[in-house]
Amino acid sequence: MSETYANPLLLGWIKEWLDEARERNSKGAIVYKKAYESMKACPLVFQHPSEAQQLNGLGPKLCDRLTEKLKAYCEENALPMPEHPQKSASSKRASDEGTAESQPAKKPRKARPYVPTLRSGPYALILALATLNENSSQGLTKAQLIDLAQPNCDSSFTAPAESSKFHTAWSSMKTLLQKEIVYDFGRPLKKYALTEEGWEVAKRMKKVALPSNQGTLAFGNQSGPSGDSRLQNSMGGNGTEIIDDEETPIIRNDTQGWEPASDGTVTPIRIPPDSFTVQLVLDNREVRSSKDRDYLTNELHKKGVSPEVRALELGDVMWVAKFHNPTFLSQYGEEGDEVMLDWIVERKRIDDLISSMKDGRFHEQKFRLRRSGVKNVIYLIEEFTVPSDPNSAMAGKYNEMVASAIASTQVVNGYFVKRTKNLDDTIQYLARMTLLLRRMFSSSAGSEPSSNTLSLIPSRQLSSSQSYLTTLERLRGESPTTTYAVTFSTFSALTSKSDVLTLRDVFLKMLMCIRGVTGEKALEIQRRWPTPQAFIRAFEELDPKDRENMVSERMQTLVGRKKIAKVLSKKIAEVWGEDG
Template sequence: MALMRSELEDNSDSLGKSELQNLAQEFTTTSMTSGVNGSHYSGWHSIKTLINKNLIERSAHRLSSYYLTPEGRELSLKFSSTNQLSDGFVLEANTYDIVLCVDTREQTSGVNRDMRKTALMAVLQQNGVRVEMRTLSAGDFAWIAKQRVDLRSNMATMNMNSRSRKELILDYVVERKRIDDLASSLKDRRWDEQKYRLVNSGVRKPSYIIEYFGSQTKRGDFGGIKYESLDQAIANAEVDGFSIKRCDCYDDTIRYLTLMTRYLESSFKDKTLYSCLREEMINKEVPNDHFMSYTEFDRNANKITNFTVNEMFLKHLLQIKGVSVGKAKVIVDHYPTLQSLLDAFAIANTLKDKQNLLSSLKSGLMERNFGPNLSKKIYKHYSNE
């Protein structure tokens, strides 16, 4: 479990002995360094069993490091989905910092390749933003509430605490979309699937930064896509429940991230926060001061590639022109699988009934009907008639 947490939270796939002992201590009441009940055996001796069972491997050099085997990683993920990493915790007011996480693949413009990974962080830090580079499973930017290190602790304890600090993912996960990238996604029919991935991360306010190349390009065509179509795609995303921020240029994006960080710092000042599960947030079973742990967010976002039957059906619906993320989710709510929709078509009495089966379904902020044209198009897509 300790190695799994290190992979998920720190992007580190191996740990030295002392690091592993410190992190593993969180998961047991048995000392990882001292003998139990006067014996010479501590919790650390169980490492031999894990190695013998091919769950952990040890590197063969003097300063040994330990890492999970594929079998160990699979078992850890099973445990983490039901046990330790989902345990509830509380971040008391004034015991955490607001930190902006930047995806490791996010790049700045106009700098050489060696500088790309650090230039953005440097600019944000100059603006007074606490920032960390991470491999985000969804989005390019995300804000977390991160437990502070106890400065009264000694150095060894501080090092341990810094690795095991509790973290909550806040409401906003942001995908940065340059306007030419949006045009490319529309042209390749990837836009709706990308939106689904972001909304399925579980956060309350999935967001997009739409970035232009200067204010004069807001009415420009890109990649063969007319600006009217680009504006309509952005408006449809807002209807689907996404927060949209239009930025004139890259520097404007930096300003927005800085101001957003300050807004969150002000909003969460003197507030106590609580952890919860993704399902509890999605089902609105918890109040707005409850958030997923970063580990919970990361684990669930990574699962998006392992589609269930109804998720595969939703993904397939998004390939039909005119079916947005919101509309696809409404269809799946009524017909969880493709087979259930085909069965509904089959028992409809007439061809007109089949074609109008979905016309009265409602979606969007205005709860508008799908209408006969879209219903007919979906029926035609799945029928042989």
């Protein structure tokens, strides 16, 4: 392990455990990877492994394991074992007190093991996750978890207990994640599994479970000792469903057929045209003014369109296929009752367009739209009088900026640009688009059947946002007239800015912060230097005077809008190539 890291010994041991977990294909690999990345990035030198608990991903159990490893290392190399920071602090206080009357030190309060309340949300979730194999790398989706957990919980996982409250039993998942009882992984479809500490909780529940003939929880065919009376009392009572490991399925039977194929191919599911209706969805930030927030909704209602208003991860307006049967998607292991259609609108007023070009949002939004995989992107530009003298140089500059932005959006990005006179004209356009899409996908429409076919891409068959884009490209090539879509929740996860970003995503966003680095240029730089570390090392290997032209010279084979000029190369070097 490189000595450049603050804690090479601890980092090396975590790396060993990570490699072992990967060889066993154990779910613990995700836990160790999180701990490894935190330790690797930490600049602080720890005198004792217990101090590492302040890092994300290193809990008490892992730190205890590191402590045991350090003890063995010190004994083997005849080195003194570092003193625990709590003990050293208490001894220091004792020496500072000098002649003060000695008092017996308080025994540190032992942290009580986590005990979920009988038939509570955490209790049911742990039971459901414990149906997985402990050494498996599998996880359960939210929909699968709710189906398995609901019979063992008195509260609903989908509806609040009271109309005045918003929390459901699912809200307890946040507590389990914070306590590191459960961890989540996977994108776009998030899955959940028990951590090592979570399995300890599940095993404690198993030990104190009374025999099945007494009417309480029983795991498998074994009945453990009665154990802690407090825990036993908390799990007492009659009527609790008996859980049998051998009979409980790991994954619901109706979803087993939709797991990723071994060859990486994706099998879309054809959606019957009479099973859904086309629904307009508005972003909740699309308002006329702060005092008139319902104007768009009310005017659309007058035109026969009832929009749904919610927070959208991407775009300002989109259309979804909303199923008549809310449980239609659940038979395929999917969440919700909506499928994203291939149309999205980014609405800009002229003043907002100019502002977004100044602060860089314009290019970032177009880049995210490109990464979304949506085929029909509509850039709707709403006329708005810019408050300036029309004959002034500033007005001429603004007009030139807008004209350039529109041309770039049409020619470079290939998006359809729609210009409207005002907000009312925009509302009229959205209403017409909604009615047009309804006719396109209606089973009674007179168009050819192939022109209005909708197929669902199962979320379980997608491993990443890149696999989603690759799958879309392949399927559209095979059948250009079919609309291939994912569920609304999956689309939101794929396009979320706040979701877990890959290193590639972060690197691209960092590059695009430099004025002049467009999405296309950032992609080319990332292909040449895959990570920020590789990019910085490339600069460090050169003399300072040669760094300015490094990017432009090494990427001189690029042409058109991907080409990086020497002026831009110098800007990039000023940010990434400066020493220190």
